[in-house]
Amino acid sequence: MAETAVSSPVGQVWRWKSLTGTKSLAVEHPGRYTLELHEDGRYSIQADCNVGSGAYRTDGSQISLSPGPLTRAACEPGSLGDSFAALLGSVVRFEVDGDRLVLELSDGAGSMEFAAMKPIGLKGSSWLVRSYNNGKGGVVSVGGDATLHIRFSEDGTVSGSSGCNDFTGSYELDGQQILLGHMASTRKLCQGKRVMERETAFLTALATAATWETRGERSQLRRADGALAVDLVSAVTGTVRYPADAILPPGAEIKVSLQDISRMDVPARVVGEQVIRAKGIAAPVPFQITFDPAEIVPRYTYGLRATITHEGKLIYTSTQVYPVITRDAPRFNIQIEVEPIGR
Numbered sequence: 235m236a237e238t239a240v241s242s243p244v245g246q247v248w249r250w251k252s253l254t255g256t257k258s259l260a261v262e263h264p265g266r267y268t269l270e271l272h273e274d275g276r277y278s279i280q281a282d283c284n285v286g287s288g289a290y291r292t293d294g295s296q297i298s299l300s301p302g303p304l305t306r307a308a309c310e311p312g313s314l315g316d317s318f319a320a321l322l323g324s325v326v327r328f329e330v331d332g333d334r335l336v337l338e339l340s341d342g343a344g345s346m347e348f349a350a351m352k353p354i355g356l357k358g359s360s361w362l363v364r365s366y367n368n369g370k371g372g373v374v375s376v377g378g379d380a381t382l383h384i385r386f387s388e389d390g391t392v393s394g395s396s397g398c399n400d401f402t403g404s405y406e407l408d409g410q411q412i413l414l415g416h417m418a419s420t421r422k423l424c425q426g427k428r429v430m431e432r433e434t435a436f437l438t439a440l441a442t443a444a445t446w447e448t449r450g451e452r453s454q455l456r457r458a459d460g461a462l463a464v465d466l467v468s469a470v471t472g473t474v475r476y477p478a479d480a481i482l483p484p485g486a487e488i489k490v491s492l493q494d495i496s497r498m499d500v501p502a503r504v505v506g507e508q509v510i511r512a513k514g515i516a517a518p519v520p521f522q523i524t525f526d527p528a529e530i531v532p533r534y535t536y537g538l539r540a541t542i543t544h545e546g547k548l549i550y551t552s553t554q555v556y557p558v559i560t561r562d563a564p565r566f567n568i569q570i571e572v573e574p575i576g577r
Contacts, residue, residue, distance in 0.1 A: 242330065243271050243328055243330050243335050244271045244272070244273060245270075245271070245272070245273060246270065246271075246350050246351075247268050247269075247270045247350075247351040247353075247449060248268060248269045248270070248335050248348035248349065248350060248351060249264040249265055249267065249268050249348060249349055249351045249450055249526075250264055250267035250268070250269070250318060250346060250347075250348055251264050251347050251348060251349050252346070252347045253321070253344060253345075253346055253347075254344050254345055254347070255339065255342075255343050255344015255345060256343055256344060257344070258344070261314065263451070263506070263524070263526070264349065264450070264526070265351070265449075265450025265451045265525075265526030265528060265529070266280065266282045266314075266315075266450055266451055266452075266524075266526075267279075267280060267281060267282065267314060267315070267318045267450075268280040268351065268449045268450050269322065269348065270449075271290060275289055275290060275291070276288070276289055276290070277289070277290050277299060279304075279318070279319065279322065280449045280450060280452060281304065281315035281316070281318045281319045282309040282310075282313045282314065282315035282318070283307045283308075283309040283310070283313070283315065284304055284305040284306065284307050284309065284315055284319075285304070285305055285452075285454075286301070286302060286303060286304030286305065286319060287302045287303060288300050288301045288302035289302065292328075295327050295328060295329065296326060296327055297325060297326070297327060297328045297337070298325070298326065299322050299323060299325055300323075301319065301322070301323050304319055321339065321346055322337075322346075324339045324340045324341075324343065325337045325338070325339060325340075325346070326338055326339065326340045333349055333350040334347065334348070334349060334350075335347070335348040335349075335350070336348075351449075351450065351528060352528040354448045354453075354527050354528055355448075356386045356407060356412070356446055356448065356453070357386055357387075357388050357407070358386070358387065358388045359385070359386055359448075359453070359468075359527065360383065360384070360385040360386075360468075360565050361383065361384050361385075361453055361466035361467065361468060361469075362381070362382070362383050362466065362467050362468070362469040362471060362522070362565075362566065363376055363382035363383060363384060363436065363464060363465070363466060364376060364465045364466060364467050365462075365464075365465045366435065366436045366439040366440070366463065366464045366465070367439040367442070367457070367461060367462055367463050367464070368435050368439070369435060369438060369439065373462055373465070374432075374435070376397075376432075379520060380397040380429075380432070381395065381397070381471055381566055381567055382394070382395060382396055382397050382436060383395050383565070383566050384440075384464075384466065386405060390404055390405060390406065391403075391404060391405075392404065392405045392414065392417075395566075396419065396432075396433040396436050396437055397424075397429060397432060397433055397436070398422055398424035398425075398429055398430075398433060399419045399420040399421065399422050399424065399433060400419070400420045401417045401418065401419040401420075401437060402417070402418055403415045403416055403417040403418060407446075410445050410446060410447060411444060411445055411446075412443055412444065412445060412446045412455065413444075414440060414441055414443055417437055417440065417441065419433075419437065436464070439463050439464055440455070440463065440464055442457045442458075442463045443455035443456065443457065443463045443464060444456065444457055444458040444463075445458075450526050450528070451467055451468045451469075451524045451525065451526050451527075452465070452466065452467055452468075453466040453467075453468070454466065467524055468524060468525055468526065468527045469522050469523060469524045469525065469565070470492055470522075470523050470525070470538065470558050470559065470565050470566070470568065471520070471521065471522045471523075471565070471566045471567060471568070472520070472521060472538070472566070472567055472568030472569055472570060473518035473519060473520050473521065473567075473568075473569055473570070474488055474490060474517070474518060474519045474521060474540045474542075474570050474572060475517050475518045475519075475569060475570065475571050475572070476517050476542065476550055476571075476572050476573075476574075477517075477574070478517065480517070480574075482512040482542065482544075483544050484513060485511075485512075485513070485544060485545065486511075486512035486513075486542055486543065486544045486549070487509055487510070487511060487512065487542065487543050487544075488509070488510040488511075488512055488519055488521075488540065488541075488542050489507060489508070489509045489510075489540065489541050489542075489543070490507060490508050490510075490521045490523060490538060490539070490540045490570065491504050491506075491507040491523075491538065491539050491540075492504070492505045492506045492507065492523045492525055492536060492537075492538060492558065493505060493536065493537055493538070493539060494534055494535075494536055495535050495536065495537045495555065496531075496534040496535045496536075502537075502539075505525050505529060505530075505536065506523045506524060506525040507523060508521050508522065508523050512542070518569070521540075523538075530559060530560065531560075532560055533560075534560060535557065535560060535561065536557070536558050536559045536560055536563075537555045537556055537557050537558060538552075538556040538558055538568060538570055539551075539552050539556075540552045540570045540572050541572070542572060548575055549574065549575055550572040550573060550574055550575065551572055551573065551575060552570050552571065552572050552573075553571075553573055554571075556568055556570055
């Protein structure tokens with residue numbers, strides 16, 4: 235997919251693609267690590283599951299970034315969030331070449347390469363809810379087995395699930411401002427007082443949203459005072475099911491892959507995946523795969539595949555296609571069945 239062509243590093247969201255030098259690496263999920271330089275001398279970053287800001291100064295092609303506040307949420311194992319934030323503090327020079335930004339590090343340590351990120355609007359997008367403002371000065375993670383999600387339709391309708399009940403309403407956009415109308419909710423009798431309290435708190439937080447911002451895999455709705463209202467992530471979710479009487483051996487790994495399966499004559503391209511250690515986990519096994527919506531092409535076809543391996547040997551696999559994301563396919567609560575090899 236062609237990136238957005240730009241002529242300046244300022245006012246553009248950049249996603250981190252690679253690091254070259256003494257410690258070279260290719261960034262597996264560029265949309266999780268973004269940098270934006272603002273006109274007022276401030277910058278904003280997305281460092282995986284954390285967000286931060288700071289100040290920057292330029293002199294010709296020289297640049298320095300002074301770190302500011304950064305949230306301290308615990309990201310998934312293997313996260314590059316801390317390394318990303320630390321590397322930005324050692325940047326000394328920049329070069330822009332169309333849709334490419336290179337930041338040179340001090341002491342000849344190498345350079346960071348970025349690509350201009352395609353802007354993602356809110357209309358027509360779907361999101362999984364990661365956390366929300368509890369109205370008591372704190373942000374609460376959804377956690378557990380609950381799946382809260384929200385969709386902003388092209389026609390100005392907003393709908394989704396608050397965990398047990400479904401809700402629907404309307405929304406209006408004016409640039410980065412958002413106005414949400416009254417939300418009508420179904421009236422299912424949900425099990426547990428805590429579930430009902432969570433639904434009420436989430437819908438209350440959603441109603442306070444005044445602005446929105448999307449960066450890579452993440453989107454945030456904020457209140458008029460700038461406080462976080464709802465934190466969202468682009469993801470597909472569901473469960474992997476294997477026979478109820480099956481006992482997976484210690485060390486078995488469950489892998490769920492989100493794949494581009496548009497072309498039958500070439501191997502499927504992996505867009506994202508999650509690997510789960512089977513120790514102590516009973517079926518069905520929940521999964522959540524995040525992805526950058528900028529990498530999704532509406533005319534393409536995407537699907538899920540699940541496998542279970544032990545000591546490098548495939549012992550279970552899914553045998554049918556599970557379409558997701560495009561062509562009105564679902565994104566949430568997808569049930570994948572796997573069967574033993576050799577049945």
